[in-house]
Amino acid sequence: xxxxxxACLQDGRHKATPSPEPYLKECTMYMENxxxxxxxxxxxxxxxxxxxxxxxxxxxxxxxxxxxxxKRVVCFYRCSPHAAHWPHPQRNSFLKAxxxxxxxxxxxxxxxxxxxxxxxxxxGDPRGLNCTGSCVPYQQMYQHGRDLCxxxxxxxxxxxxxxxxxxxxxEGHGCGCLTLSPSDRDVIAALRAxxxxxxxxxxxxxxxxxxxxxxxxxxxxxxQPRSGTANSVLRKRSVPFHDTEGxxxxx
Numbered sequence: 001x002x003x004x005x006x007a008c009l010q011d012g013r014h015k016a017t018p019s020p021e022p023y024l025k026e027c028t029m030y031m032e033n034x035x036x037x038x039x040x041x042x043x044x045x046x047x048x049x050x051x052x053x054x055x056x057x058x059x060x061x062x063x064x065x066x067x068x069x070x071k072r073v074v075c076f077y078r079c080s081p082h083a084a085h086w087p088h089p090q091r092n093s094f095l096k097a098x099x100x101x102x103x104x105x106x107x108x109x110x111x112x113x114x115x116x117x118x119x120x121x122x123x124g125d126p127r128g129l130n131c132t133g134s135c136v137p138y139q140q141m142y143q144h145g146r147d148l149c150x151x152x153x154x155x156x157x158x159x160x161x162x163x164x165x166x167x168x169x170x171e172g173h174g175c176g177c178l179t180l181s182p183s184d185r186d187v188i189a190a191l192r193a194x195x196x197x198x199x200x201x202x203x204x205x206x207x208x209x210x211x212x213x214x215x216x217x218x219x220x221x222x223x224q225p226r227s228g229t230a231n232s233v234l235r236k237r238s239v240p241f242h243d244t245e246g247x248x249x250x251x
Contacts, residue, residue, distance in 0.1 A: 006081025006188075008035035011093035018081035027075035029182060036079035044071055059116035059135035066112035066138075072180045073153070082188050088156075094123070096155050101162040101177040105145030112148070113139035123154035 008014040014035045021034040026044040030036070062070070077083055077095060088094035116135040142148040146159045160177035176191060178184045 005033055006035075007084045008081065009084045009087065009093065009095075013040075013093060014078070021079075024079075026071060027079040030075065030079040030081070033081045034079045035081055035083070040078055041075070044074065059118050062112070062115050066115045069108045069111050076178075076180045077156075082184075085188075085191065094154075094156060097158045098156060099160040099177040100149050100157050101179050102146065102159050103162050104177075104179040105149035105159050107145070109138070109142065109145035109148045113137060117141050120151060122152065123156065 006018050008016065008018055010016075015037065018033045018035050021031050021037060023038050024031045024034065024036075024041070025038065026041050027034070027036065076098075083095055083098070086095045086098045088096040115138055117138055118135045120141060138148065142151060149157045149159050162177050176187055178187060
């Protein structure tokens with residue numbers, strides 16, 4: 001994170017720097033400071049067929065609640081001024097190991113479990129060329145929320161426990177994880193404070209929101225991926241775009 005306003009992925013697909021976008025019809029959470037323009041997300045407002053004429057929803061229209069979760073993920077990648085905090089070391093248009101809260105992944109799984117999908121790796125196959133099998137429910141493709149989050153877009157996301165935070169009276173992302181919601185600002189502020197002073201995370205000195213890491217009951221350290229994290233990826237209802245590196249990110 002280069003500064004308090006964040007930064008954008010330097011991949012030629014995002015804006016050079018984040019700035020206000022007051023006319024966003026989708027991804028409105030980022031309208032005060034966005035790495036996308038309205039033109040960049042028109043496909044989220046009225047999804048067309050892909051460039052090759054292939055429908056994006058090969059297994060049928062998604063339920064509104066599942067569609068809403070997928071849009072939250074896509075909006076984070078395209079528009080958040082903080083997504084660039086987790087750049088992929090080998091692919092400049094990819095993210096790696098963005099920490100998502102287990103509660104978010106659980107809710108996402110519950111929202112989509114009855115919807116249909118037909119492919120597992122959408123980061124490497126954003127246009128669904130390998131989507132040749134039968135459509136199956138998400139709950140058949142993925143075992144649980146963690147499997148969904150850590151497989152849908154390859155290694156872009158990892159899961160971090162946040163339930164301990166609730167037990168300690170700290171709601172939601174107590175372990176430095178994101179829910180792709182406005183409350184992520186507190187976590188981002190804490191991560192920034194930690195980066196400035198990794199030995200002591202004291203947000204009171206800078207007027208930042210209070211932050212704790214109840215899972216370790218210590219200064220928040222960069223979350224580590226769970227063992228066995230899958231490098232698989234997205235299913236259906238991807239938001240594809242061209243990738244000059246020869247492998248689409250699926251966003």
